[in-house]
Amino acid sequence: MKVVRISIIGFGAVGQGVARSILAKKEFLNDQGIDLCVVGIADSGGCTVDNQGIDLNSALEKKKQTGTIAAGRESVFELISNIEHEIVVEATPTNIENGEPGLSNMLAAFKSGKHIVTSNKGPLALRFSELKEAAEDNGVLFRYEATVGGAVPIFNLIHEDLAGNTVLGIEGILNGTTNYILTRMAEERLPYELVLKEAQELGIAETDPTYDVEGIDSACKLVIIANSVFGKNATYRDVKVTGITKITPEALELASKNNYVVKLVCEAGNGNLTVAPRLVPKRHPLAVGGTLNVASIMTDLAGRITISGKGAGSVETASSILSDILYLVKNS
Amino acid sequence: MKVVRISIIGFGAVGQGVARSILAKKEFLNDQGIDLCVVGIADSGGCTVDNQGIDLNSALEKKKQTGTIAAGRESVFELISNIEHEIVVEATPTNIENGEPGLSNMLAAFKSGKHIVTSNKGPLALRFSELKEAAEDNGVLFRYEATVGGAVPIFNLIHEDLAGNTVLGIEGILNGTTNYILTRMAEERLPYELVLKEAQELGIAETDPTYDVEGIDSACKLVIIANSVFGKNATYRDVKVTGITKITPEALELASKNNYVVKLVCEAGNGNLTVAPRLVPKRHPLAVGGTLNVASIMTDLAGRITISGKGAGSVETASSILSDILYLVKNS
Numbered sequence: 001m002k003v004v005r006i007s008i009i010g011f012g013a014v015g016q017g018v019a020r021s022i023l024a025k026k027e028f029l030n031d032q033g034i035d036l037c038v039v040g041i042a043d044s045g046g047c048t049v050d051n052q053g054i055d056l057n058s059a060l061e062k063k064k065q066t067g068t069i070a071a072g073r074e075s076v077f078e079l080i081s082n083i084e085h086e087i088v089v090e091a092t093p094t095n096i097e098n099g100e101p102g103l104s105n106m107l108a109a110f111k112s113g114k115h116i117v118t119s120n121k122g123p124l125a126l127r128f129s130e131l132k133e134a135a136e137d138n139g140v141l142f143r144y145e146a147t148v149g150g151a152v153p154i155f156n157l158i159h160e161d162l163a164g165n166t167v168l169g170i171e172g173i174l175n176g177t178t179n180y181i182l183t184r185m186a187e188e189r190l191p192y193e194l195v196l197k198e199a200q201e202l203g204i205a206e207t208d209p210t211y212d213v214e215g216i217d218s219a220c221k222l223v224i225i226a227n228s229v230f231g232k233n234a235t236y237r238d239v240k241v242t243g244i245t246k247i248t249p250e251a252l253e254l255a256s257k258n259n260y261v262v263k264l265v266c267e268a269g270n271g272n273l274t275v276a277p278r279l280v281p282k283r284h285p286l287a288v289g290g291t292l293n294v295a296s297i298m299t300d301l302a303g304r305i306t307i308s309g310k311g312a313g314s315v316e317t318a319s320s321i322l323s324d325i326l327y328l329v330k331n332s
Numbered sequence: 333m334k335v336v337r338i339s340i341i342g343f344g345a346v347g348q349g350v351a352r353s354i355l356a357k358k359e360f361l362n363d364q365g366i367d368l369c370v371v372g373i374a375d376s377g378g379c380t381v382d383n384q385g386i387d388l389n390s391a392l393e394k395k396k397q398t399g400t401i402a403a404g405r406e407s408v409f410e411l412i413s414n415i416e417h418e419i420v421v422e423a424t425p426t427n428i429e430n431g432e433p434g435l436s437n438m439l440a441a442f443k444s445g446k447h448i449v450t451s452n453k454g455p456l457a458l459r460f461s462e463l464k465e466a467a468e469d470n471g472v473l474f475r476y477e478a479t480v481g482g483a484v485p486i487f488n489l490i491h492e493d494l495a496g497n498t499v500l501g502i503e504g505i506l507n508g509t510t511n512y513i514l515t516r517m518a519e520e521r522l523p524y525e526l527v528l529k530e531a532q533e534l535g536i537a538e539t540d541p542t543y544d545v546e547g548i549d550s551a552c553k554l555v556i557i558a559n560s561v562f563g564k565n566a567t568y569r570d571v572k573v574t575g576i577t578k579i580t581p582e583a584l585e586l587a588s589k590n591n592y593v594v595k596l597v598c599e600a601g602n603g604n605l606t607v608a609p610r611l612v613p614k615r616h617p618l619a620v621g622g623t624l625n626v627a628s629i630m631t632d633l634a635g636r637i638t639i640s641g642k643g644a645g646s647v648e649t650a651s652s653i654l655s656d657i658l659y660l661v662k663n664s
Binding site: 021024025028145151152153156157160161162163164165166283285288289299300301302303304305306307308309310313315316318319320321322323325326327 | 353356357360477483484485488489492493494495496497498615617620621631632633634635636637638639640641642645647648650651652653654655657658659
């Protein structure tokens with residue numbers, strides 16, 4: 001049995017989803033000769049550390065009861081830097097102002113020779129090249145499948161499955177909230193404000209929906225793709241962004257009559273970095289509805305390859321994190 | 333520069349596509365430190381061998397002018413077994429009666445310690461477990477992305493990108509010819525016979541379309557997926573198959589009025605192996621048109637992940653072969 005020690009930094013929906021998935025998948029992983037041993041967990045209240053492996057059921061229960069897993073005296077940096085383990089799962093909330101605390105956590109992990117698996121967009125939408133170089137300089141790997149598209153494995157698809165291809169361009173719908181709003185507006189002929197309220201009540205949109213509806217979340221994801229695939233060093237501020245707040249039910253109805261849907265489409269390629277509402281033919285591969293995410297990769301050999309799936313959710317995001325962890329177990 | 337020596341067995345559309353892709357991708361591969369050196373090519377007329385690397389431009393030209401690349405005195409088995417190289421690309425035509433000559437070629441390659449990358453469905457739809465074991469017994473790898481879905485990387489998606497997931501079931505449209513026929517019948521309200529003739533004139537359907545329209549090609553692909561993903565040892569004869577020849581334009585019109593399309597859907601999971609025409613909601617991820625292929629993977633963590641793209645074509649199939657070769661270069 002290969003024991004792989006990991007820490008989970010950030011114990012909100014994603015971090016807890018990772019813990020639940022590791023519990024649910026214990027036998028599945030053991031069958032592959034892998035034992036994932038969580039030696040440290042951190043949340044905003046503090047840390048808990050156990051070199052022999054934390055009882056994840058107890059940690060989840062404690063978090064539920066008390067709101068924090070804080071138990072030990074270590075700081076997050078001491079946990080990341082001084083506790084022996086191989087992989088840091090960085091799952092703190094996205095902060096697109098300065099990337100913290102994720103940015104410092106990731107740099108500390110690399111510096112102490114640990115691989116990073118993350119779902120945290122902020123640092124990658126601001127300082128991608130710096131992070132990539134820090135990983136390379138320290139001889140460790142940097143995996144970020146969960147930052148874009150939730151459960152949809154966009155980066156692995158491009159870098160591994162289509163390895164023989166040159167990517168010519170990428171189009172995608174990378175924000176489930178706006179896709180839900182546009183789909184409902186078109187189907188029910190309802191105005192934006194009403195559908196937004198419905199989405200907020202269903203927990204699909206946040207109380208302050210600005211980042212989603214103004215296209216900023218999409219821009220962050222697009223820039224991570226562009227940096228990863230085209231070797232760029234862009235930030236989300238380099239993306240030309242138009243949101244969906246000005247779209248009327250009448251515009252959607254007119255589009256529908258002509259066999260189009262309106263989608264908030266992200267485009268990268270040929271120097272272009274754009275997020276904007278676009279007319280998409282109803283039968284086009286990008287025309288997926290509800291909260292789905294989709295990415296279409298245009299390549300020289302394979303042509304257009306399109307992948308879609310759930311773009312959010314704690315278990316769905318944990319799926320990408322778990323696959324990244326297994327990649328590290330296999331390739332390091 | 334890592335020199336990787338390969339042979340191409342079968343020099344029809346796929347084999348030539350591989351040669352063209354290696355030529356087109358020379359710089360791209362060199363940039364990654366890889367030099368793919370083709371030391372042998374075989375077609376039905378004979379073999380050509382050059383330990384220093386065959387000039388692929390000349391080989392393609394000779395094939396075009398004379399119909400064969402035959403030059404040396406080696407037999408195909410001597411080329412596979414006795415010439416030093418690492419990877420055999422098996423691209424002979426699919427034969428679903430007994431799998432030959434592909435089956436013997438693959439077994440010979442494994443026996444002499446060579447990895448196989450193949451586009452040839454026949455041997456895998458008949459003797460999957462035997463081939464897998466032969467590869468394992470000889471400590472080599474067996475890669476077959478190009479056997480199913482053309483350019484669409486179904487196996488890599490499941491085995492690598494979704495590695496943390498248990499696959500619950502798979503649905504797909506795995507035959508571009510029947511998808512084209514059903515799409516055109518529905519759109520143009522034309523009878524089966526007329527659209528089949530059109531597809532034959534366009535080169536989308538073969539002169540004898542039986543394997544495609546009776547669902548046998550789909551069954552072969554489905555059984556390869558089931559064997560690979562669920563560890564089964566089934567043959568295409570274990571699949572319950574219904575073809576598309578009895579479908580009328582009236583049935584498609586009725587379906588359309590109720591917002592459905594009719595697709596030749598392959599289903600695997602829970603002991604079920606079926607290929608049959610199914611009603612698919614127009615907005616369902618499987619509802620892709622034209623000659624596209626699509627696969628929907630139902631998983632425990634990621635939910636439903638759907639991937640679509642070109643299911644046939646010489647360059648598209650070469651894309652999957654090239655990605656498999658690069659996987660081998662990285663993982664062996």
